[in-house]
Amino acid sequence: MMKQTKEELSMSKKVLILGATGHIAHFAIEALIDQSDYQLALFTRHPQHLPEYDQSRINVIQGNTLNQSDLDQAMKGVDMVYANLANPEIKQQAQNIVTSMDKNGVKTLVWISTLGIYNEVPGKFGEWNNNMLGFGKADGYLTTYRAAADVIEASDLNYTIVRPAWLTNKDEVDYETTDKGQDFKGTEVSRKSIGNFVARVLENPAPFAKRSIGVNKPHTDGDKPAWY
Secondary structure, eight states: OOOOOHHHHHHSOEEEEETTTSHHHHHHHHHHHHHOOOEEEEEESOGGGOOOOOTTSEEEEEOOTTOHHHHHHHTTTOSEEEEOOOOTTHHHHHHHHHHHHHHHTOOEEEEEOOTTTTSOOOHHHHHHHHHHTTTTOTTOHHHHHHHHHHHHHHSSSEEEEEEEOEEEOOSOOOOEEEETTSOOOOSEEEHHHHHHHHHHHHHSOGGGTTEEEEEEOTTOOSSSOTTO
């Protein structure tokens, strides 16, 4: 790829990636570097944990999504936001992000959640998933992630909520999707698949706007993931 001029770089879209040291985020970043000309702002509490990326396309920001001023500063000049977060206070993180995006006129958000937040996983696997992730418990994983998704869905953003199956480290991109209101399929999916799906959404957000999408590897149906 030819090196871009300053003028061309200034016209590239800018994506703010929150939780940029996450495993899924790593694959999304690699895919965006390979497949787009986007400028990427990598927001993390621990920048020392980031791998080496093409520095001509990357700006690293140290900050905390629970700090509204950190977010507001990072959001300036951004076209899209991808949030890859895991925290017991994820509902508050969601509220902070929506507030900051509204304040800065940013409309497109890709939000990583999890399967089961709508009790959409059928059969024995659904029962197992609910038990493992604390469905119905006030401080359960599914309860907190559902609360965050509710904040996103109540906003006026062009959001895409991504609900992965149980995650593997397999070096593969192989996935299918379901929409909110449909039964979730399969039991597992690779982190690399989710990262590539995130990049696909960011490269063309319109078809995915206002949707909550389950993502799984085809033909992985069962009572629980194969490695359990």
